[in-house]
Amino acid sequence: MLKYLGKRLLRSLLTLVVIVVIVFVLLRLMPIEGYFNNFDKLTEAQIENKLREMGLRDPLIVQIFDFFVDLFHGDLGVSNKIQVNVPITEILGPRLPVSAALGSCSIIFSLILGIPLGVFMAKYKGKFFDKFGTLFIVFIQAVPAAVYYIFIQHFGTLWTDASMIYNEDVSWYWWLLPIFSMSLGNIAYYGMWVRRYMVDEFNKDYVKLERAKGASENRIMFGHVFKNAFVPLAQYLPTSFLNTIIGSIYVEHLYSIKGMGGLLVDSIQRSDNTLVQAIVLLYATVGIIGLILGDLLMVVLDPRISLGRKAGDR
Amino acid sequence: MARIPKGYKDFKAVELEEKLLQEQRDSLTQEDFEVAEFDEENTERIGYSNYSYLKSTIQQFRKHKVAVFLIYLMLAMILFTFIQPLLPNQYDPNTANKYEQVIVDKWGNERVNLTTASKEPPYLQFVVKSWFVELGSDEGVVAHYKYISDKYTKEHKIKVDEKTADLALYKEYTEMYFEEHGKFWLGTDKIGRDLWARIWSGARTSLFIGFAVAIIEAIIGITVGVIWGYVRKLDFILTELYNILDNIPNTLLLILISFILKPSVRTLIFAMCLTGWIQMARFIRNQIYIIRDRDYNTASRCLGTPTRKILIKNCLPYLISVIMLRMALTIPGAIGSEVFITYIGLGLPTEIPSLGNLIIEGRKLISVPNERFLLVYPTIILSIITISFYVIGNAFSDASDPKNHR
Numbered sequence: 001m002l003k004y005l006g007k008r009l010l011r012s013l014l015t016l017v018v019i020v021v022i023v024f025v026l027l028r029l030m031p032i033e034g035y036f037n038n039f040d041k042l043t044e045a046q047i048e049n050k051l052r053e054m055g056l057r058d059p060l061i062v063q064i065f066d067f068f069v070d071l072f073h074g075d076l077g078v079s080n081k082i083q084v085n086v087p088i089t090e091i092l093g094p095r096l097p098v099s100a101a102l103g104s105c106s107i108i109f110s111l112i113l114g115i116p117l118g119v120f121m122a123k124y125k126g127k128f129f130d131k132f133g134t135l136f137i138v139f140i141q142a143v144p145a146a147v148y149y150i151f152i153q154h155f156g157t158l159w160t161d162a163s164m165i166y167n168e169d170v171s172w173y174w175w176l177l178p179i180f181s182m183s184l185g186n187i188a189y190y191g192m193w194v195r196r197y198m199v200d201e202f203n204k205d206y207v208k209l210e211r212a213k214g215a216s217e218n219r220i221m222f223g224h225v226f227k228n229a230f231v232p233l234a235q236y237l238p239t240s241f242l243n244t245i246i247g248s249i250y251v252e253h254l255y256s257i258k259g260m261g262g263l264l265v266d267s268i269q270r271s272d273n274t275l276v277q278a279i280v281l282l283y284a285t286v287g288i289i290g291l292i293l294g295d296l297l298m299v300v301l302d303p304r305i306s307l308g309r310k311a312g313d314r
Numbered sequence: 315m316a317r318i319p320k321g322y323k324d325f326k327a328v329e330l331e332e333k334l335l336q337e338q339r340d341s342l343t344q345e346d347f348e349v350a351e352f353d354e355e356n357t358e359r360i361g362y363s364n365y366s367y368l369k370s371t372i373q374q375f376r377k378h379k380v381a382v383f384l385i386y387l388m389l390a391m392i393l394f395t396f397i398q399p400l401l402p403n404q405y406d407p408n409t410a411n412k413y414e415q416v417i418v419d420k421w422g423n424e425r426v427n428l429t430t431a432s433k434e435p436p437y438l439q440f441v442v443k444s445w446f447v448e449l450g451s452d453e454g455v456v457a458h459y460k461y462i463s464d465k466y467t468k469e470h471k472i473k474v475d476e477k478t479a480d481l482a483l484y485k486e487y488t489e490m491y492f493e494e495h496g497k498f499w500l501g502t503d504k505i506g507r508d509l510w511a512r513i514w515s516g517a518r519t520s521l522f523i524g525f526a527v528a529i530i531e532a533i534i535g536i537t538v539g540v541i542w543g544y545v546r547k548l549d550f551i552l553t554e555l556y557n558i559l560d561n562i563p564n565t566l567l568l569i570l571i572s573f574i575l576k577p578s579v580r581t582l583i584f585a586m587c588l589t590g591w592i593q594m595a596r597f598i599r600n601q602i603y604i605i606r607d608r609d610y611n612t613a614s615r616c617l618g619t620p621t622r623k624i625l626i627k628n629c630l631p632y633l634i635s636v637i638m639l640r641m642a643l644t645i646p647g648a649i650g651s652e653v654f655i656t657y658i659g660l661g662l663p664t665e666i667p668s669l670g671n672l673i674i675e676g677r678k679l680i681s682v683p684n685e686r687f688l689l690v691y692p693t694i695i696l697s698i699i700t701i702s703f704y705v706i707g708n709a710f711s712d713a714s715d716p717k718n719h720r
Contacts, residue, residue, distance in 0.1 A: 015561040022562075029574050142704035143697045144650035146657045147673060150689070154680045246565050250657065268573055269659040276573060280566050287563040 099259035110186030118194020197229035241290025381709030405508035524645035535594025543602025635714030642707030
């Protein structure tokens with residue numbers, strides 16, 4: 001088990017390093033305006049000086065090495081546009097918990113709503129509820145999230161008479177709107193897979209045996225089928241993490257929530273290179289941690305999956 | 315039908331049967347009893363099932379009435395995006411249709427203003443009109459309206475504070491304008507660009523992006539996937555590479571590439587294809603891996619068939635339906651990604667209308683009931699396109715599953 005875990009972590013670390021290098025190299029291709037807040041006023045010599053000072057004229061290998069050393073010390077550089085010369089860690093510090101809280105709330109929310117959706121769709125397969133659910137899933141999966149987020153924000157705030165964007169004195173239930181928006185994608189995702197796995201499980205022999213023994217439908221449903229169907233679902237947890245990231249980019253910007261996602265959009269629009277770099281790295285890390293968690297969860301839930309082999313690997 | 319009682323005999327039928335048998339017997343000649351010649355071709359002829367995978371898939375797909383309808387709808391829509399600019403009375407999607415407002419002051423000096431004031435949809439501001447304000451006349455403040463075009467010249471004089479008269483005149487002029495230039499079917503945006511033309515132009519862009527991404531991903535994905543699955547030596551390296559690349563969140567790479575390169579259709583396609591092919595390759599690899607060592611492939615290898623031919627003739631036809639499925643699902647994905655990229659401010663410039671930038675432009679007007687249509691119409695078209703491809707893709711996936719074939 002430890003061997004597998006070590007291997008998995010090592011691989012993830014390697015992936016992270018690769019991502020850092022890719023992001024780093026790609027961002028060096030950016031126009032250099034993104035490193036200055038007063039580019040137009042500077043002379044060429046000043047620009048050159050500043051770039052040298054920042055180490056951007058060093059060979060790429062040295063730059064990457066320096067970056068890793070700084071990263072190790074928790075130093076991500078300073079912002080150039082959003083908040084001039086403020087260390088990025090200080091900008092991100094208060095925002096990170098907001099995004100993390102929003103993201104985890106949304107995952108919990110989507111589990112609470114998505115799983116029953118799938119269970120009931122499987123239970124009433126072919127009936128009205130199933131068709132209605134399928135319609136919902138198709139809509140959410142096919143239509144780009146931006147579209148329905150916009151409508152939810154507008155009509156949601158209109159009906160509840162709440163404020164369109166975040167401000168200091170919003171009440172706790174105001175948060176339901178952004179969280180619900182963020183969860184929609186995952187609700188549809190879970191609903192779809194729960195339904196599919198449960199329908200698959202229903203066709204298995206042990207269900208027939210249970211029926212023959214006279215077990216009640218509910219007992220079969222929740223005592224057996226659901227338990228088995230839930231295991232492969234853990235596999236989709238990583239995707240949920242990634243979905244949450246995308247959701248948060250939209251939602252935080254729409255509702256002006258002071259989190260990471262909104263900041264990413266802002267820093268892209270104002271081309272603040274260092275900040276974009278830092279946020280992309282953070283999101284990549286979150287995504288990878290999500291993937292590891294998904295793998296581990298699956299092992300914990302299903303004793304049949306041994307740790308040496310990754311599920312689905314041939 | 316009446317029930318035939320037991321023991322009933324239709325004598326006529328019996329008679330007919332006997333007659334036929336007799337005729338048959340009579341027609342037999344001596345030749346029929348001779349031993350037939352040995353025919354080599356006939357020995358090769360054996361019983362076979364006329365089951366064709368592709369045919370059954372199509373047959374199964376046809377049963378999904380909704381999906382079939384949507385396929386025709388999509389074909390019609392794609393065709394229409396190309397036909398639309400050729401139709402009569404169409405506006406250019408990028409021309410800002412402005413009207414000329416000539417203000418004449420009381421000394422008779424003319425000033426030309428280009429105005430794009432918006433009223434209710436369809437916007438009425440495209441009237442070529444001129445007005446001047448008479449100050450200090452007996453009737454109060456009076457405005458002179460003038461409609462000038464190649465065809466008509468009309469003049470009206472009304473009091474400025476009579477808003478309704480103003481609007482009525484406005485409408486009258488608009489009708490005249492429409493008569494000459496054609497209608498704005500869906501109104502215009504703030505600066506007077508025809509929404510109808512922009513939606514179809516945008517749909518063309520978005521569909522082009524979707525199809526281009528789907529095709530490029532398929533080409534790269536299939537090539538890599540086939541090599542990955544078939545060549546044993548490469549399996550380890552490519553799998554390790556996959557494990558690393560697959561962990562990179564696609565969205566972030568999409569953002570990064572769009573951030574670095576200049577926004578254009580090509581950039582978007584490039585950014586989307588950069589990561590998308592990996593999934594396709596992985597999928598093809600798994601399939602090839604399964605069928606690589608099936609008996610018929612081993613036989614082909616033993617008979618000295620070139621590898622390329624084995625892959626193209628033996629393996630790929632087996633995969634065609636799944637490839638189609640993935641392509642059908644890539645299209646709504648790519649269209650959605652375009653909206654996302656436009657949302658975060660890295661999308662196409664407004665001179666290249668796409669459904670993404672139409673929606674994001676319209677987003678700002680959601681709270682203005684009169685102008686909400688700028689968001690609603692593109693949204694409807696976009697939803698129809700994405701949902702159609704999604705449903706078609708899923709129906710195809712169900713139909714391509716041999717378990718569902720009879």
